[in-house]
Amino acid sequence: MPEQERLLTLNQVSKNFGGVQAVKNLSFDVNSNEIVGLIGPNGSGKSTSVNLISGAVPPSSGDIVWRNQNVNKLPIGQRVPLGLARTFQTTSLLAEFSVLEQVLTACHTSYRVSPWRSVLRLKEARVQDAEQRAKAQELVEFVGLGDVAHDLTSTISSAQQRLLMIATAMAAEPRLILLDEPAAGMVAKERKELAEIILRIRKRGLAVLVIEHHMGLIMEVCERIVVLNFGEKIAEGKPEEIQRDSAVIEAYLGGVH
Template sequence: MSLLQLQNLTKRFGGLVAVDDVSFEVPQGAIVGLIGPNGAGKTTVFNLITGNYRPDQGDILFEGRSIRKLPTHKIVALGIARTFQTIRLFPKMSVLENVLAGCHCRTHAGAVAAMLRLPFQKREEAAALAEAHAELAFTGIEHYADQVAENLSYGNQRLLEVARALASRPRFIILDEPAGGMNDFETAALIRIIRRIRERGITVLLIEHDMNLVMEACEHLVVLENGANIAEGTPAQIQADERVIEAYLGVEED
């Protein structure tokens, strides 16, 4: 069953067509990669899914329900989380506090309950702390919990973004270049984390320029060029597709 469906999605910025009639599906429980040359429209597609942009045409269905007009916080509440190509942490807050921010969308106690320290607020706070520590342990950075987020290495800041996204208890997670700034050892660890995310029942859609990661982690790939679909299939099929080779490498003129 398809968890996410993009139907003839189009987004324009003035005279520029950033996403041009894009359609694809993400099956529930899959790891799907969205790839293409720089400027192909990949991050714009992500921003359309998560409500940061509104499509000019087409529709976005999550579990069969249109989400194209929903605000970002309601999309998160449905179970869609993301990381960003440009890291967006709270740099002066601790690592643990950053992950707790991801828990916020699942808490219910208001300001009055917090000020009065009511029993249910205390229980909710304790549960959020436990969950935040669990996600830090899952991503392998729990020993940095008390450090200020901006002091982490670039690769560990990427993992912190993943931990924060997981703390919102998503059913669908969108990873925008999660291996950016990582060395080979860190990238190999990230591949294991992505697979373990899927083992938790969370569907994964990712953009990544590291083709080794994409080919190893993903089961299905969608390729964009100039905002439009040019290919779709398994990693082996995509590696052999002449349109994809031309998009990435170009062709020699006669």
């Protein structure tokens, strides 16, 4: 096991939208090479938390710390190069691109040669281009989409589109990948494959923060789970602890009483 490093810390983070307190005094950590789950009933603040961590929205109060650096004011585009990448709850793909091209686009955003130097030094650029293509191909195969690498992103299944979003996020070479409902719309067999991919992502040395409604997947892959209800953390612990936590059971069953 590689030595663990604290990657992300949320310290008393809150987010208000007008009168709505979407997230209230939320604190938790994510360490390197760890799979953490973020769960909670509908509207409990999961997506808002991911938006806060990725930099899509700033916190109303509290601190978001990435590897000892306060990133509260850092916009999304400046967090990706630091090693934070995410997927979205809804799919966001380039419809006229092939699967491979989609991932390649994301590889190019981490291009090492500047556009001007590329013009002046075509050979170097070509070598890099080949490197980027090989990297994109490897990521496409990593998520199990090798067979559809040249299909248009709009023609593959919705489960495949979700895997493609993971490959796209991984192209930025993150330390932590945030997955917002990666299993949405997947059938049991597809969820099983997704679980294997998430475990393999960790084997590559990445940390994963996964938000999911599907408890089976969360319980199978996560080492630690943070539970939200009405924007507040109501529990945190190992899957077996969360499963028997009375506040968690109440939050999930409360609505059907």
